[in-house]
Amino acid sequence: MKIVVLSDTHLPKRKKGLPARLLDELMDVDLIIHAGDWQTIDVYHELRRNGRVEGVYGNVDDEEIIRLLPLKKIVEAGGFRFGIIHGHGKGKTTERRAIAAFKGENVDCIIFGHSHIPVMRYEGDLLIFNPGSPTDKRRQKFFSFGVISLSDKITAEHIYF
Template sequence: MKIVCLADTHLKKFNGFPQILESQLTSADLIIHAGDWQTIDVYKALCSYGNVEGVYGNVDGDEIKKLVPEKKIIKIEGKRIGIVHGDGIGKTTEKRALESFMEGEVDLIIFGHSHIPYSRFSKRSLLFNPGSPTAKRKLPYYSFGIITIKNDQIETKHIYFS
């Protein structure tokens, strides 16, 4: 199972995805967006590649909020995956993401908001932030993630590009 994971696209006007992301989307079994789509066109474009799961973020409007929830849990290949944007007040984005799900409730938590790529275990869950493929802020590279679930194992990988 290959999952392409992205967040924080922040595209007010959609003109396509970076080529490196598009090349991965064509072979994805599932696409996960962890919020801040900013336009419904991003959702529609991702759906043209396959099945899309996602949540809304703090900059998403009603159009997106009608399509996706604030947080969700999906089950894939026997693994429970929590998806949340991670925005809020106080604490780090990682702590807010972790606290969105009860301890042991999920195997993997996918989140966004900070635009900072992140992959680390905390308690019993692997926390994964793919970064942003279109809004790197002060980081040197854009990024998105590839998650592979195989033989009861979860592997995460960041794809960095400029």
């Protein structure tokens, strides 16, 4: 099973559309996870043309997205549980807020955004994953998103371009 993970697309504010490198990866996807800051509902509809989309809203999303999507959610795929949250808020780092949001929940991976900084690390068996941004790299060297492959384990990677 192949999952494309993205966050912080900020369309159309930062770019006019999704980049070709991301669109290529979406051609054979089983699931798309977006960790918030879509900016407009158009991004959701564009991604849905490629497959099943799961996501949450972020701190810059419009009312239409907020009505459609929750602040956080758990998605089951391939026998694994993914906690998804944007990660905005007060106190702690973005990563620490994301981890705290799923305290006591039985998840295999926490996916978050907000910082635009790619993260892939483990706390014990828990994968902590931020895909970065495919459209707004801020101070990062490259734009990025993630690809997660599921078999008997979770294999994650960042795609930098």
